Amino acid sequence: MITGDLKRRVDALWTEFWTGGITNPLTVIEQITFLMFARLLDINETRDENRLRRTGRQFERRFSADEQDLRWSQFRHLGADSMLPLLRDKVFPHFRKSSTSGTAFAEFMKDAQLMIQKPSLLVKAVNMIDQLPLTEGDAKGDLYEYLLSKLTTAGINGQFRTPRHVIRLMVDMLEPKPTDVICDPACGTGGFLVQTMQHLLEAHTSPDGVLEETDPDTGKTEKTYTGDLLEAHREHIRSGMFHGFDFDATMLRIAAMNLMLHGVDDPDIHYQDTLSAGFTDKFPKAAAEGFNIILANPPFKGSLDFEDVHASLLRQVKTKKTELLFLVLILRMLKAGGRSATIVPDGVLFGSSTAHVALRKLLLDHNQLEAVISLPSGVFKPYAGVSTGVLVFTKGGRTDDVFFYDVEADGYSLDDKRDPIATNDLPGCLAAWRNRDAKRDTDRTQKVFFVPAQEIRDANYDLSLNKYQVRQNVVQEYDAPEIILDRMKKLNDEVASEIAELEELLG
Numbered sequence: 001m002i003t004g005d006l007k008r009r010v011d012a013l014w015t016e017f018w019t020g021g022i023t024n025p026l027t028v029i030e031q032i033t034f035l036m037f038a039r040l041l042d043i044n045e046t047r048d049e050n051r052l053r054r055t056g057r058q059f060e061r062r063f064s065a066d067e068q069d070l071r072w073s074q075f076r077h078l079g080a081d082s083m084l085p086l087l088r089d090k091v092f093p094h095f096r097k098s099s100t101s102g103t104a105f106a107e108f109m110k111d112a113q114l115m116i117q118k119p120s121l122l123v124k125a126v127n128m129i130d131q132l133p134l135t136e137g138d139a140k141g142d143l144y145e146y147l148l149s150k151l152t153t154a155g156i157n158g159q160f161r162t163p164r165h166v167i168r169l170m171v172d173m174l175e176p177k178p179t180d181v182i183c184d185p186a187c188g189t190g191g192f193l194v195q196t197m198q199h200l201l202e203a204h205t206s207p208d209g210v211l212e213e214t215d216p217d218t219g220k221t222e223k224t225y226t227g228d229l230l231e232a233h234r235e236h237i238r239s240g241m242f243h244g245f246d247f248d249a250t251m252l253r254i255a256a257m258n259l260m261l262h263g264v265d266d267p268d269i270h271y272q273d274t275l276s277a278g279f280t281d282k283f284p285k286a287a288a289e290g291f292n293i294i295l296a297n298p299p300f301k302g303s304l305d306f307e308d309v310h311a312s313l314l315r316q317v318k319t320k321k322t323e324l325l326f327l328v329l330i331l332r333m334l335k336a337g338g339r340s341a342t343i344v345p346d347g348v349l350f351g352s353s354t355a356h357v358a359l360r361k362l363l364l365d366h367n368q369l370e371a372v373i374s375l376p377s378g379v380f381k382p383y384a385g386v387s388t389g390v391l392v393f394t395k396g397g398r399t400d401d402v403f404f405y406d407v408e409a410d411g412y413s414l415d416d417k418r419d420p421i422a423t424n425d426l427p428g429c430l431a432a433w434r435n436r437d438a439k440r441d442t443d444r445t446q447k448v449f450f451v452p453a454q455e456i457r458d459a460n461y462d463l464s465l466n467k468y469q470v471r472q473n474v475v476q477e478y479d480a481p482e483i484i485l486d487r488m489k490k491l492n493d494e495v496a497s498e499i500a501e502l503e504e505l506l507g
Contacts (some may be wrong), residue, residue, distance in 0.1 A: 006132075010146060013128045020121035025151055030250050031115055032147060033257045035129045038091060040260075042072035043135060063094075070094050076126050080119035087122065088114045111249065144258050148189050162188075162297040162343065163379060165411060167195045169426050170295055170341040170390060173371070173433055178204060178233035180241065180292035185329060187244030187269065190255030192295035194262050200237070201263075204230045239266040243291070247271065290335030290395075297343040298326035300386060323348055324359050327391070331367065334395040339370075346387040350464040360461035364453055368397035373405050373429060374465040378414025389465075401438040401450040404465050405429045408447075444470040 017028045041062050048059040063071055070091050075083055095109040116122045132143060145164070176182055176196050184192045230237060242264050246252050252269050259267040299322050323344055330340050348356065349372065363369045371392035377385055392403075411424035425447065432441070432448040441450050451468045459467060478484075 006143065007146060009128060009131070010143070013125060014150060016121055016124050020116070020118045022115060022121075026250055026254075027115055029147055029151070029254055032125070032129065033254055034092070034095065034112055034114070035125055036132070036134060037095070037109070037257065039072045039129060039134060045071065046073070067094065072130075076130055080123045083126065084114075084116070084119045084122050109253075144262075145194070148191075148254070148258065151189070162191055163410070163412075164191065164195070165426060166343075166375070166379060166390075167191050167295075168199075169373075169430055170343075170392075171195045171199045172430055173392060174293055174295070174339055174341050175203070176200065176293050178230055178237060178241075181243070182241055182293045182295070183243040183245075183291040183333060184296050185245050185294065185326065185333065186296055186298045187246050187255050188248075188251050188297075190244060190258040190267075190269070192297075193242045193244055193255070193264070193267065194258055196242070196293075196295070197237070197259070197262050197264060200230060237264065239268070242267040244269045245271075290338055291333055292335060292338050294330050294334055294338070294340040294342070296326065296330060296340070298323060300345045300384075321355065324355055327359055328362070331362070331393075331395055336396045337394060339392070339394045341390055341392045343375075343388055343390055346389060346464065348391075348463075349389055350462050350467070352460070357461050360463055363391070363393055364399050364402075364456060364461060366396075367399070368394040369399045369402055369453075369463075370394060371403040371405070371433065372463050372465065373407060375407050376410060376414050378412075378418075379410055381414065381416050381418060389463075391463075399453040401452050402456060402463075403433065403436055403438075403441075404449055404451060404468065405432060406447045406465055406469060444468060445472050 013032070014028060017023075017031070022028055022031065045062045051057055052059065068074060069086070075086055075091065078086065092112050092114050095112045116125065134143075149164075171192065176199060178200055182193065182196055184190070187193065233241075242259060244252075244255055244267065246255070246269075249271055252271055256267060256269045259269070327342060327344070327348070330342060334340060348359070351357075369391070371390070373390035373392070375388045375390065377387040379388060380386065405425075407425040407429055409421065409423035409425050411420060411426065412418045413421055428447065436448075436450075438450040441448050443449060449469070455468075456463065
């Protein structure tokens, strides 16, 4: 749990970056990430040195004998004028050299650059990061999530994070298990993968492993999970469970650090345009047979040239639209019986083009389309007002009935401010999903109902909720026309009287 005092310190550091001339929020988080990585390297080196003294167990050193001045514990004591050239000319080149270590985060350090040019800003950032609780698993994860939440308020050059509460709904609907192999083909900052880890901790922690803490500033009680029942799967979780792809190296750096700080030491995160013709047909070794679960919020409204798209995708649906291609890609990447929850723009649900219909036919006739969750159009504000939905489907199988749910409120106002409000349909959606019954949930005037697959086929595979939901007409009572007319006459008489008074005053 991140306390009010820690939030204030992070806010102050953020302000220092902005006043120091670094105003792109992605760059701010990237630079903080580099400095956190520098401190974590030193923490891990010290931990291994202590173990060596106790047990004699050798380890591969991160710093040679003549590189000890590059360690966080050494340079953090330097003054501003000495610290900046050391980090710029020695520490960051050491980061780039460490990219040969083979870890996910190291892979994205090969082009690391220190963007901080103000010596005073660097000292403030180092001092602030030195006080952060990076040795505490849950605290450091919460801290990084708080940093990432600033992307929501600051904007990130057209890219935007999926709201955490929407991610949580999608993960909870799929209920991943510690033996699953999970992927996000457009992972961004890694939100889906991190929330999956949090779900595993919550679902596989014994009662003794739950610690409740109350924030002294807000009075809010939060739970910390030790995940003690996950120990048997620790190695799989550490390096074999989580896989992510993106073609933005900055995002991948942040995603790798985000996962590391949430207990996934070596996630499989790769720089890759997953739709391209150059995308390998061979999945990572741990997922040679495909993935059990794919969670995604792929890019909307993109368009690619046919020659740039992997041929196997075009054989299924011939289109240039990225939102359609990603769904075909996800089906290809899933193993038989694998499941996905994917956010799509509403156009995917009802578009009448040949490609749109072919995609929906593929989902309904050749796989098991399980659910269509309609989200309100303000979920991604202030960056996008597009209406979206969540498709839940399984690769293979047969579709008999499709679960529909109408989410009209997500706990936040649907304007650009996104202020918290009391109305929230997401818990109701999850409860309805867990208690779903196609024979019982047939009332289409309700938020939740099932639609038979054949009815969807007869409607040209239309998956829009409005196609099937029955809106109840609310009877409005109005006064009789003669009464309304009488009121209008009285209002006109009052206006005429006041105009006459003004004329008298003006002489």
